[in-house]
Each structure stands twice: as C-alpha cells, then as structure tokens.
Amino acid sequence: MSLSPLTDRLVEALSVLPGVGKKTAQRMALYLLEHNRKGGLQLAKQLNDAMDKVGHCTQCRIHSEEPVCRICRNRSRNQSLVCVVESPADALAVEQSGGFRGVYFVLMGHLSPLDGIGPEQLGISLLVGRVAKGDIKEIIVATNPTVEGEATAHYIADSLREFAVIVSRIAHGVPVGGELEYTDGGTLNHAFSGRKRLD
Amino acid sequence: MSLSPLTDRLVEALSVLPGVGKKTAQRMALYLLEHNRKGGLQLAKQLNDAMDKVGHCTQCRIHSEEPVCRICRNRSRNQSLVCVVESPADALAVEQSGGFRGVYFVLMGHLSPLDGIGPEQLGISLLVGRVAKGDIKEIIVATNPTVEGEATAHYIADSLREFAVIVSRIAHGVPVGGELEYTDGGTLNHAFSGRKRLD
Numbered sequence: 001m002s003l004s005p006l007t008d009r010l011v012e013a014l015s016v017l018p019g020v021g022k023k024t025a026q027r028m029a030l031y032l033l034e035h036n037r038k039g040g041l042q043l044a045k046q047l048n049d050a051m052d053k054v055g056h057c058t059q060c061r062i063h064s065e066e067p068v069c070r071i072c073r074n075r076s077r078n079q080s081l082v083c084v085v086e087s088p089a090d091a092l093a094v095e096q097s098g099g100f101r102g103v104y105f106v107l108m109g110h111l112s113p114l115d116g117i118g119p120e121q122l123g124i125s126l127l128v129g130r131v132a133k134g135d136i137k138e139i140i141v142a143t144n145p146t147v148e149g150e151a152t153a154h155y156i157a158d159s160l161r162e163f164a165v166i167v168s169r170i171a172h173g174v175p176v177g178g179e180l181e182y183t184d185g186g187t188l189n190h191a192f193s194g195r196k197r198l199d
Numbered sequence: 200m201s202l203s204p205l206t207d208r209l210v211e212a213l214s215v216l217p218g219v220g221k222k223t224a225q226r227m228a229l230y231l232l233e234h235n236r237k238g239g240l241q242l243a244k245q246l247n248d249a250m251d252k253v254g255h256c257t258q259c260r261i262h263s264e265e266p267v268c269r270i271c272r273n274r275s276r277n278q279s280l281v282c283v284v285e286s287p288a289d290a291l292a293v294e295q296s297g298g299f300r301g302v303y304f305v306l307m308g309h310l311s312p313l314d315g316i317g318p319e320q321l322g323i324s325l326l327v328g329r330v331a332k333g334d335i336k337e338i339i340v341a342t343n344p345t346v347e348g349e350a351t352a353h354y355i356a357d358s359l360r361e362f363a364v365i366v367s368r369i370a371h372g373v374p375v376g377g378e379l380e381y382t383d384g385g386t387l388n389h390a391f392s393g394r395k396r397l398d
Contacts, residue, residue: 003287004263006249013245016238018230019223030288031217032246033253033262034307039215040250046212047243050205050228051236063232064203088202089229108233 061106063088078102080137110148131163138166145172260305262287277301279336309347330362337365344371
C-alpha cells in the first residue's frame with residue numbers, strides 16, 4: 001500500500017540510509033511530514049551541500065570540502081605524528097577518544113586483492129610520498145585487528161622500511177572495562193604477548 | 200570532534216529523524232559520502248518535493264499532494280464504509296493488512312485537552328459533515344485502545360448519535376499468534392467480554 005506517490009518516493013529514498021528498512025523509512029517520512037517539515041527541508045539542503053561539495057583532503061584523504069582538512073591545517077597539532085586508519089569513522093573514533101594530537105591518514109579500506117583493492121586504491125604511495133619528504137617522525141598504524149587490517153599494516157610497514165621513520169602498531173589486548181572471562185583467545189594472546197612491566 | 204563543517208551540519212540535520220542519534224547520524228553521513236552520493240542527492244530531492252508539496256486530503260485528512268487522495272478517489276473502494284484512525288501510520292497498517300476495502304478518516308491525534316487537542320483539531324466536524332450528507336453507512340472507529348483513544352472513540356460515537364449511521368469499534372482481544380500466558384489482564388478481559396459463539 002502507499003499513501004501518495006511523493007510519500008512513496010520519499011520512503012524509497014530514505015531506505016538508502018544504512019540500517020533503515022521500509023518500515024523505519026515509512027515512520028521517518030510520516031514523522032517529517034507530520035511533525036518536522038522544517039527539519040526535513042533543512043536535511044534536504046545539507047544533503048545537497050554535502051554530497052556536492054565534500055571531497056577528500058589531499059593530504060590525509062579524510063572527508064573535507066576544502067583541499068586540506070581542518071586537522072591537517074591545524075598547526076597546534078603534531079604534524080610529524082601520523083595515525084593511519086581504514087576509514088573516516090575510525091579517525092572519528094580516535095579523535096573522540098581525545099588522546100591523540102597528531103594527524104591522520106585515511107586508507108578508505110584495507111588490502112583486499114579479491115575485491116580489486118590494492119595499494120593504489122589505499123593511496124599508500126601518497127603516504128610514502130609524505131614520509132619521503134622527511135617531515136614525519138612516526139606512523140602509528142591503527143588499522144583494524146582483522147586479517148585484512150593486519151595485512152595492510154604489514155604492507156605499510158614494508159613500504160616504509162627504507163625511510164628513517166618509526167612505524168608502530170596500536171596495542172591489542174583486553175578492552176578497558178572488559179572481563180577476562182568473556183575475552184576471546186586471540187585477544188588474550190595479544191594481551192599476554194604485549195604485557196608491560198609494572199614499575 | 201568533527202570532520203568538516205559541511206559533514207557536521209549533515210550529521211546534525213540527520214539527527215532530526217526519529218530514532219536517529221548522533222552516532223547513527225554520523226554513520227549515515229559517512230555512508231552516504233563514501234558509498235552512495237547519488238542516493239543522498241536523490242533523498243535530498245525527494246525530501247524537498249515531499250515537504251513542499253504533500254498536504255492533506257480534504258476528505259480524509261490523510262497525506263496527499265492532491266486535494267483528494269488516491270483512496271478517496273478510488274471508485275472501486277466502498278466509499279460508504281469509513282475507518283477512523285488516529286494517524287496516517289495507523290491507516291497504513293490497516294491498509295497493509297489487506298482486509299479493508301473502505302476509505303479512511305485520519306484524526307491526526309486523539310482527544311487530549313491538556314495538550315489543547317479538542318474535537319476541532321481532530322476535524323470531527325468534517326467527519327460529521329460527511330456523515331450528514333448521508334453517503335456513509337458505517338463508521339468503524341479504529342483509534343488505539345488507550346485511555347485517550349477510547350475517549351476519542353466515545354466522543355465520535357456521541358457526535359454521530361443523531362444520524363442514521365452505524366458506528367462500530369474494532370475488536371480488542373488476544374493478538375493472533377499471541378499467547379494467553381503473556382497477555383495482559385486488560386486485553387484478556389476484552390477477549391472474554393467480546394467472545395463469539397462457535398458455530
């Protein structure tokens with residue numbers, strides 16, 4: 001069933017959002033029509049603006065409507081410390097943790113030869129180029145601890161072997177607030193091999 | 200933290216959607232930017248169209264971009280049988296059940312004097328006017344089985360007492376597929392008092 005052609009098309013358009021099925025899209029469309037038309041129009045405007053204008057930072061490949069993003073432009077950040085992540089969402093998570101004051105490099109994926117994603121697609125030559133300039137002291141590889149993420153991390157480390165740059169990998173172990181009882185074996189092994197002396 | 204001003208504004212605009220918090224809005228914005236810009240632009244267009252053009256049917260108050268909605272215009276439906284519901288979503292639910300071939304009347308709420316919602320706001324005079332014309336044989340009141348829904352149902356029945364129209368209320372009882380063990384007392388009471396003889 002359908003209410004009206006325009007509403008139907010709105011429901012269909014809303015279904016492109018991740019995690020939004022037909023039923024949720026219907027609820028969203030009716031909510032906007034009944035209670036928040038101004039919000040709906042504002043959303044339309046922001047969507048248009050963002051889809052049209054947001055590109056990628058030429059230095060770190062994060063989403064940005066300017067050639068160089070806010071973070072890469074920010075001189076109060078440590079521009080010689082680069083955190084390599086798989087996606088902008090990962091960069092956002094690191095940023096929201098509040099503990100990192102360097103800059104990012106976003107791969108926009110991980111090595112996955114079967115899907116045709118190689119070093120080219122991940123912009124690794126861009127990263128190597130930045131390191132070659134000599135301004136970067138340390139690269140922290142924060143790809144996900146999955147098979148592909150680990151492979152990508154090792155590839156990056158290999159690519160940077162010839163330069164005088166420290167390449168490090170974030171620690172894997174028991175999450176803070178986690179319980180040993182419910183931690184998987186792989187994580188526990190990482191936690192043991194990465195143990196630190198208590199001083 | 201934020202990625203870029205335009206992305207931030209998109210995240211904020213997406214947060215107006217029901218059930219979408221900051222984190223989900225971020226995920227949606229990044230998904231659209233990374234994977235589906237065309238879908239994002241399409242969504243913007245449909246939002247603009249719908250928010251601008253969709254109004255209410257002059258006969259049944261359902262959402263429609265035309266003065267009289269699809270259902271009220273459809274001559275293959277029983278125009279003398281009117282189902283009164285609280286919201287377009289309720290009409291959609293009835294419609295999707297597939298068993299009803301009459302038309303609707305949408306109250307857009309229920310009587311709630313404390314919120315300033317009286318018979319005026321629910322368009323009950325419009326409903327009475329339609330009944331007064333004499334084309335309607337039965338009104339099925341399908342407001343929600345809540346205190347306010349019941350009060351609204353009784354108010355409608357009272358308003359139509361002087362006319363030669365049947366006013367009925369949908370049955371309340373144990374949902375199909377439900378279990379008696381987990382059914383609340385109010386529903387069970389309804390189910391018992393509304394029992395039917397097995398022939």
